[in-house]
Amino acid sequence: xxxxxxxxxxxxxxxxxxxxxxxxxxxxxxxxxxxxxxxxxxxxxxxxxxxxxxxxxxxxxxxxxxxxxxxxxxxxxxxxxxxxxxxxxxxxxxxxxxxxxxxxxxxxxxxxxxxxxxxxxxxxxxxxxxxxxxxxxxxxxxxxxxxxxxxxxxxxxxxxxxxxxxxxxxxxxxxxxxxxxxxxxxxx
Amino acid sequence: xxxxxxxxxxxxxxxxxxxxxxxxxxxxxxxxxxxxxxxxxxxxxxxxxxxxxxxxxxxxxxxxxxxxxxxxxxxxxxxxxxxxxxxxxxxxxxxxxxxxxxxxxxxxxxxxxxxxxxxxxxxxxxxxxxxxxxxxxxxxxxxxxxxxxxxxxxxxxxxxxxxxxxxxxxxxxxxxxxxxxxxxxxxxxxxxxxxxxxxxxxxxxxxxxxxxxxxxxxxxxxxxxxxxxxxxxxxxxxxxxxxxxxxxxxxxxxxxxxxxxxxxxxxxxxxxxxxxxxxxxxxxxxxxxxxxxxxxxxxxxxxxxxxxxxxxxxxxxxxxxxxxxxxxx
Numbered sequence: 001x002x003x004x005x006x007x008x009x010x011x012x013x014x015x016x017x018x019x020x021x022x023x024x025x026x027x028x029x030x031x032x033x034x035x036x037x038x039x040x041x042x043x044x045x046x047x048x049x050x051x052x053x054x055x056x057x058x059x060x061x062x063x064x065x066x067x068x069x070x071x072x073x074x075x076x077x078x079x080x081x082x083x084x085x086x087x088x089x090x091x092x093x094x095x096x097x098x099x100x101x102x103x104x105x106x107x108x109x110x111x112x113x114x115x116x117x118x119x120x121x122x123x124x125x126x127x128x129x130x131x132x133x134x135x136x137x138x139x140x141x142x143x144x145x146x147x148x149x150x151x152x153x154x155x156x157x158x159x160x161x162x163x164x165x166x167x168x169x170x171x172x173x174x175x176x177x178x179x180x181x182x183x184x185x186x187x188x
Numbered sequence: 189x190x191x192x193x194x195x196x197x198x199x200x201x202x203x204x205x206x207x208x209x210x211x212x213x214x215x216x217x218x219x220x221x222x223x224x225x226x227x228x229x230x231x232x233x234x235x236x237x238x239x240x241x242x243x244x245x246x247x248x249x250x251x252x253x254x255x256x257x258x259x260x261x262x263x264x265x266x267x268x269x270x271x272x273x274x275x276x277x278x279x280x281x282x283x284x285x286x287x288x289x290x291x292x293x294x295x296x297x298x299x300x301x302x303x304x305x306x307x308x309x310x311x312x313x314x315x316x317x318x319x320x321x322x323x324x325x326x327x328x329x330x331x332x333x334x335x336x337x338x339x340x341x342x343x344x345x346x347x348x349x350x351x352x353x354x355x356x357x358x359x360x361x362x363x364x365x366x367x368x369x370x371x372x373x374x375x376x377x378x379x380x381x382x383x384x385x386x387x388x389x390x391x392x393x394x395x396x397x398x399x400x401x402x403x404x405x406x407x408x409x410x411x412x413x414x415x416x417x418x419x420x421x422x423x424x425x426x427x428x429x430x431x432x433x434x435x436x437x438x439x440x441x442x443x444x445x446x447x448x449x450x451x452x453x454x455x456x457x458x459x460x461x462x463x464x465x466x467x468x469x470x471x472x473x474x475x476x477x478x479x480x481x482x483x484x485x486x487x488x489x490x491x492x493x494x495x496x497x498x499x500x501x502x503x504x505x506x507x508x509x510x511x512x513x514x515x516x517x
Binding site: 026028029035039051054055056058062063067072073078079127128129 | 260261262264265268304305306309310312313314316317319320323324327328330335338339342345346349353365366
């Protein structure tokens with residue numbers, strides 16, 4: 001009974017929050033609703049007994065949304081409404097409805113055909129943190145490591161984009177040019 | 189789920205809420221007194237014996253003050269922000285074992301609201317959500333200084349989350365569990381079994397990031413006192429401002445519980461002496477928060493970033509690698 005109540009409560013709250021995100025023209029409302037929606041999603045993990053994933057959901061998405069807040073702070077006066085450029089409304093509504101229906105159909109397919117089988121059934125006496133570790137480091141090791149490499153690439157790219165004088169390479173310059181660079185720094 | 193469990197949980201929640209709200213008030217009294225003694229003053233003296241009733245006077249003042257919502261602020265978010273700080277502080281308390289379990293009238297009481305097996309992760313996550321309070325409060329109030337304070341909050345949040353997470357990773361690897369009760373049971377063998385002896389670096393790093401997560405003095409630039417105003421709380425008045433206060437002090441108490449539980453043996457073997465020992469350790473860590481405030485200046489935002497990304501984070505990573513190597517061989 002409790003599970004059903006919790007599920008419907010959080011389902012309603014999550015949908016309401018994400019509805020606010022897409023409909024409001026106030027940047028601060030949108031960001032706060034996004035953060036709240038992301039945190040409410042963690043409730044579903046807790047209801048399903050996946051405590052670890054729930055906590056990770058909270059930690060990862062609060063940090064991610066916080067970065068969005070920083071962008072909001074930089075680009076908008078967040079206490080004013082944002083004037084949105086309205087394109088053709090019918091195309092937007094049509095495409096988003098189509099996309100939503102498509103997602104539902106994709107996820108509903110296995111349920112309709114009735115062949116949902118747990119590939120890695122839970123082991124008795126092992127916490128779900130350990131179970132995730134087992135699956136992550138056996139079956140899904142390569143995707144996991146690939147994701148890590150992609151994040152590393154993104155990090156290096158971010159540093160290169162944001163850092164100063166990243167277009168210079170000391171290894172490609174001769175001594176005289178390096179001296180020149182040094183002197184420039186002193187002068188400026 | 190039987191009724192007895194439900195009633196027990198509700199009683200525990202209410203008890204924690206009342207005790208720590210009251211402690212937050214008394215904490216301000218301690219803070220004023222200790223700061224006063226360290227600066228050779230007397231501190232609050234006039235209201236009641238030794239100024240003890242100052243807390244009550246402040247409470248009455250906060251509750252009866254007019255609740256002003258200035259024009260131009262984003263109303264709903266402005267109203268919501270203090271609630272986030274206070275609520276998340278108390279939500280984090282759900283996974284903290286405050287005492288060893290004890291039996292009263294033949295009924296065993298576990299002084300923890302929810303013994304989830306990811307306790308420490310949950311506490312860190314929820315405490316991190318608490319920083320949305322200052323951020324939203326600063327961004328929603330139409331005030332330049334409040335906005336700057338919100339920007340600093342975002343900076344502290346994004347950086348020190350990394351340090352606290354990485355520093356705690358090494359002890360978690362040793363214990364092999366994320367539950368604070370397991371942490372405690374790992375160290376029941378007395379002082380020589382405390383994790384601080386094997387993980388001194390992690391201990392110091394976590395302690396430093398605890399200061400950042402609660403926004404206390406070396407990292408008090410979240411609400412920069414040097415601007416003479418109160419940072420994100422500039423536009424707030426009355427009990428809304430009080431909620432920020434309660435959240436901050438409750439967070440200080442809860443993190444003071446978490447540090448001894450992870451590194452300093454917690455309540456030990458569960459005897460009365462161990463429970464008293466835990467209270468002693470909590471008192472020390474709370475006192476240290478106040479001591480630092482009296483003794484240290486704030487760091488600048490650029491120093492804060494330098495400290496986090498160039499000193500603390502590499503140290504934490506090296507610590508994790510060394511711990512892993514030692515555990516492997």
